[in-house]
Every structure is written in structure tokens, then in C-alpha cells.
Amino acid sequence: xxxxxxxxxxxxxxxxxxxxxxxxxxxxxxxxxxxxxxxxxxxxxxxxxxxxxxxxxxxxxxxxxxxxxxxxxxxxxxxxxxxxxxxxxxxxxxxxxxxxxxxxxxxxxxxxxxxxxxxxxxxxxxxxxxxxxxxxxxxxxxxxxxxxxxxxxxxxxxxxxxxxxxxxxxxxxxxxxxxxxxxxxxxxxxxxxxxxxxxxxxxxxxxxxxxxxxxxxxxxxxxxxxxxxxxxxxxxxxxxxxxxxxxxxxxxxxxxxxxxxxxxxxxxxxxxxxxxxxxxxxxxxxxxxxxxxxxxxxxxxxxxxxxxxxxxxxxxxxxxxxxxxxxxxxxxxxxxxxxxxxxxxxxxxxxxxxxxxxxxxxxxxxxxxxxxxxxxxxxxxxxxxxxxxxxxxxxxxxxxxxxxxxxxxxxxxxxxxxxxxxxxxxxxxxx
Numbered sequence: 001x002x003x004x005x006x007x008x009x010x011x012x013x014x015x016x017x018x019x020x021x022x023x024x025x026x027x028x029x030x031x032x033x034x035x036x037x038x039x040x041x042x043x044x045x046x047x048x049x050x051x052x053x054x055x056x057x058x059x060x061x062x063x064x065x066x067x068x069x070x071x072x073x074x075x076x077x078x079x080x081x082x083x084x085x086x087x088x089x090x091x092x093x094x095x096x097x098x099x100x101x102x103x104x105x106x107x108x109x110x111x112x113x114x115x116x117x118x119x120x121x122x123x124x125x126x127x128x129x130x131x132x133x134x135x136x137x138x139x140x141x142x143x144x145x146x147x148x149x150x151x152x153x154x155x156x157x158x159x160x161x162x163x164x165x166x167x168x169x170x171x172x173x174x175x176x177x178x179x180x181x182x183x184x185x186x187x188x189x190x191x192x193x194x195x196x197x198x199x200x201x202x203x204x205x206x207x208x209x210x211x212x213x214x215x216x217x218x219x220x221x222x223x224x225x226x227x228x229x230x231x232x233x234x235x236x237x238x239x240x241x242x243x244x245x246x247x248x249x250x251x252x253x254x255x256x257x258x259x260x261x262x263x264x265x266x267x268x269x270x271x272x273x274x275x276x277x278x279x280x281x282x283x284x285x286x287x288x289x290x291x292x293x294x295x296x297x298x299x300x301x302x303x304x305x306x307x308x309x310x311x312x313x314x315x316x317x318x319x320x321x322x323x324x325x326x327x328x329x330x331x332x333x334x335x336x337x338x339x340x341x342x343x344x345x346x347x348x349x350x351x352x353x354x355x356x357x358x359x360x361x362x363x364x365x366x367x368x369x370x371x372x373x374x375x376x377x378x379x380x381x382x383x384x385x386x387x388x389x390x391x392x393x394x395x396x397x398x399x400x401x402x403x404x405x406x407x408x409x410x411x412x413x414x415x416x417x418x419x420x421x422x423x424x425x426x427x428x429x430x431x
Contacts, residue, residue: 015134018192022127023147025090025185029120030154032097032178033062033379035162037244038262039171041251046171047106051402055387061110063380065117067372073122074368075212078361081194082126089126090186093119094179101175125368132355132363133195138285140355145281145348152277152344155270159247163262198360215362219369223426225357228350229370231419235303235346236378238409241386242310243269245406246336252399254318254330268333272340276302279341281348295349296420302345303417307410309339314406346416353423382408 040054049057077085096115103109127147135143166174210218219225246269250261280298287294316332323329351367358366389405397404 014193015195018195019131019134019143019147021185021189021192022086022130023150025086025182025189026123026127026147026150027153027157028178028182028185029090029093029123030151031158031162032093032116032175032182033120034151034154034158034243035166035174035178037247037265038159038163038166038258039174040245040248041258042166042171043106043109047109049106051387051391052384053106053387055384057106057110057113060380060384062113062117063375063378065114066121066375066379069118069121070125070368070372070375071212071216071365074125074365074371075215077122077126077129077364077368078215082130082364083189083192083194085122086126087186087190089119089122090182090189091119093123094183094186095119097179097182098176101172101179103172121368124371125364125366128351128355128367129197129360129364130195133197133199133360136200137352137356138289141284141288141348141352142278142281144351144355145277145284148281148344148347148351149274149277152270152273152340155243155273156266159262159264159266159270163247163259163266167259210362212365215365216369219358219362219366222357223429224423225354225366227419227422227426228354228357229373231299231346231416231423232350232370233373233377234412234416234419235299235343236374237382238406238412239343239382240378241382242406242409244383245386245390245402249314249402249406250330253403254332256330264329264333265336268337269340272337273344276341277344277347280345281352284349284352293424295353296424298349299346300417300420302342303413303420306339306343306345307413309335309342310413311407311410313339314403343413346420377412382412 036057043049043057044051044054073085073089093116096112096119099115100109100112103112128144131143131147132140162174162178165177246265247258247261250256250264251258254261256264280302284294284298287298313332313335316330316335318330318332320331321328322331351370354366354370355363386402386405386408389408390401393401393404
């Protein structure tokens with residue numbers, strides 16, 4: 001076995017620059033997804049929709065289409081220049097997001113959100129595949145964490161700037177403004193050079209590319225990989241639902257207005273998550289050389305602390321406040337920050353582990369499988385389930401129904417810990 005020649009490895013400045021572009025694109029597409037959190041109430045009022053219906057438009061309608069196109073998008077990224085695939089996807093995303101802003105009815109909005117999912121389906125698998133070719137294995141977790149902070153930064157932007165924009169100019173303008181930067185990023189990525197595949201990996205002589213079905217079979221044969229993507233799906237089932245409904249929870253249960261709720265949810269929840277993401281990636285790269293167990297121990301520890309923090313945050317009394325910059329703020333936000341910091345410790349370690357488990361020419365499909373499952377559970381079923389449980393409990397709990405339906409996240413995170421333990425057992429059986 002041999003390594004690729006050093007000439008196949010891009011210069012440092014080019015690697016960092018491409019990573020920045022990928023993170024920028026990921027951030028902007030996630031702003032388009034997360035801004036729905038501050039649009040729930042105005043869209044619901046305009047179209048007279050239920051919480052269940054809003055869970056559909058913010059989650060399942062998007063997730064179902066994303067899942068349908070996700071594997072195909074991963075296959076394209078494994079066979080064609082990933083920069084071209086990403087640029088085309090970004091342009092589709094931008095055009096369809098603008099279409100959301102011109103929706104004339106609830107059904108039209110649902111259809112437009114489904115088209116947005118088509119454009120977004122290639123972003124994560126193509127990007128993670130490229131990052132694995134930009135950085136060596138001992139620096140990959142932190143690089144992936146830098147890329148993966150995009151959703152947390154998107155939460156800050158969507159919940160703060162997005163809340164201000166939606167409150168002043170309406171939710172339709174919000175969609176249009178979000179779409180414009182993505183088209184500009186797409187043009188820059190189109191001109192970027194696609195990194196050499198497998199540049200940091202040991203590899204054997206070239207073999208004919210497998211079909212999509214054969215690739216999926218080979219991935220399914222990897223038991224640690226199966227448990228790993230299931231753990232990712234369960235981690236996001238409750239977490240994404242929590243992120244989508246958190247601002248609405250602060251409005252209903254803590255009496256904040258939409259802009260206050262968006263700013264707090266964005267800066268406190270999103271800011272702490274960004275720090276937690278970077279911290280876990282940095283720790284993984286440094287501790288993994290001491291012992292491989294840290295690859296799974298870091299996300300398991302984060303999940304355990306996150307469960308306690310989330311339950312405490314959701315059940316904290318609404319009349320407990322503190323003064324921050326002269327304004328009353330719920331003391332529950334302390335627990336919101338703790339949950340945000342620890343609940344994302346799984347991302348860098350788990351994503352980098354996937355890139356180690358699979359071959360370079362199947363990484364995009366492997367990440368697409370993971371992303372499809374995460375999207376179906378986290379973006380699709382999560383928000384819809386919370387909305388449905390909230391509607392179900394409304395006759396008994398009124399506006400407090402959302403508070404208790406969000407506890408679903410604690411259950412799904414517990415399941416994620418069990419799946420990570422399954423990864424450990426599978427590795428012990430087949431070291």
C-alpha cells in the first residue's frame with residue numbers, strides 16, 4: 001500500500017480557503033432552514049395553520065424530498081467534480097428559496113420548501129467528502145467541526161437578524177434576502193479547484209467504481225457505520241425539533257416577544273453550540289492519539305450532560321428572571337447555554353469517524369446516507385412530532401403544551417447514547 005504523491009495535496013491557503021467557502025455556503029443554506037423558526041407564528045396566522053401543519057412545512061415536507069434526492073446527490077459527488085455539483089445545487093437552492101417568498105397559499109409554500117430540499121441535498125455529502133481530502137486524519141475532526149459550526153452560526157443569524165427582519169418586513173422578505181448571498185457563493189465555488197480524492201489516505205491500485213447499489217451494500221456491511229449513522233439520526237431527532245420550536249417556546253411559556261425570543265435562542269443557544277462544536281473537534285484530534293476510545297467517549301459525555309441541561313431548561317419556572325444589560329432575561333437561559341455547548345459534542349468525532357471507516361470514493365454516498373437519515377428524523381419527524389404532541393396536549397395544558405412536548409429530545413438523545421455504545425461493541429467484535 002502506498003500514499004498519494006505530495007503534489008496531489010493542495011497548499012495550506014487553498015485548503016483553508018475552500019473550507020471557508022464550504023462553511024459559508026452551509027451557513028447560508030442553514031439560515032434558510034432555521035429562519036423558519038421565527039416564521040412559524042406569522043405564517044401560521046396568515047394561513048390559519050395548526051402546529052401540526054407548521055411542523056409539516058418546517059420539517060417533513062423538506063425532509064422527505066431531501067431524503068429522496070440525497071443518495072443521488074451523494075452519488076454525483078462521488079463521480080463528478082464536487083465543486084461543480086455544489087455550485088449547481090446552490091443555484092437551485094437560491095432560486096427555490098426566493099419562490100418561497102412568493103407563495104400565494106400554504107400548499108404553494110409546502111411545494112416550494114420541497115423544491116428547496118432538492119437544491120440542498122448535495123451540500124453536506126459533497127462538503128464532507130472534500131474536507132476529508134483537504135486535511136489529514138489527525139486534523140480532520142476539528143476541520144469538520146469548523147464546517148459543522150455553520151448550523152449553530154445559522155441559528156444566531158436566523159434567530160436574531162432573521163427575527164428582526166421578519167418582524168419589520170415580513171416572512172416573505174426574509175426568504176428573498178436569505179437567498180441572494182447563496183447565488184454569489186455558488187459562483188465562487190464553481191471556480192474553485194476540486195481537491196484530489198484520497199490525498200491523505202492509504203489506497204490500493206485503482207478499481208472500477210461500484211454501482212450505487214453495490215456501494216450501499218458495502219456500507220451496510222460495516223456494522224460500526226450502521227450504528228454510527230443511527231446515533232446521528234437519534235441525536236438530531238429531538239435536537240432539531242428543539243431548535244425549530246425554541247423561539248416559539250420562549251414566546252409562549254416565558255412571555256417574550258418574537259424578536260427577544262429569537263435573539264436569546266440565537267445568541268445563547270447558537271453561540272454556545274458553536275463553541276461546543278469547536279471544543280469537541282479540537283479535543284478529538286488531540287485525545288484520539290492517546291486512545292481511540294475518545295472518539296466515542298466525547299460524544300457520549302456531551303449527550304449525558306446535554307440531557308440534564310435540556311430537561312432543566314424546559315422545566316425551569318417562567319417567573320425566575322435575571323437582569324442582563326438592563327433587561328430581564330429568563331434564568332432558564334443558563335441551562336439553554338449548557339445544553340447548546342454539550343449537545344453538539346457528537347458532530348466532529350462522529351463525522352470524522354465516518355471518513356475513517358469508508359473508502360475515499362464512497363465518502364459522499366456514506367455522508368449522504370447519514371444526512372438522509374438525520375434529515376428524515378431530525379428535520380422531518382422531529383418538528384412534526386413536537387407540533388403534533390403540542391396540539392394533542394393543548395386541551396389539557398393550553399400554551400404550556402409545547403414545554404412538555406419538547407422533552408421528546410431527552411428521549412431521543414438517550415437512544416443516541418445507546419447507539420454509540422453499539423458502535424463500540426461492533427468495533428470490539430471486528431477490530
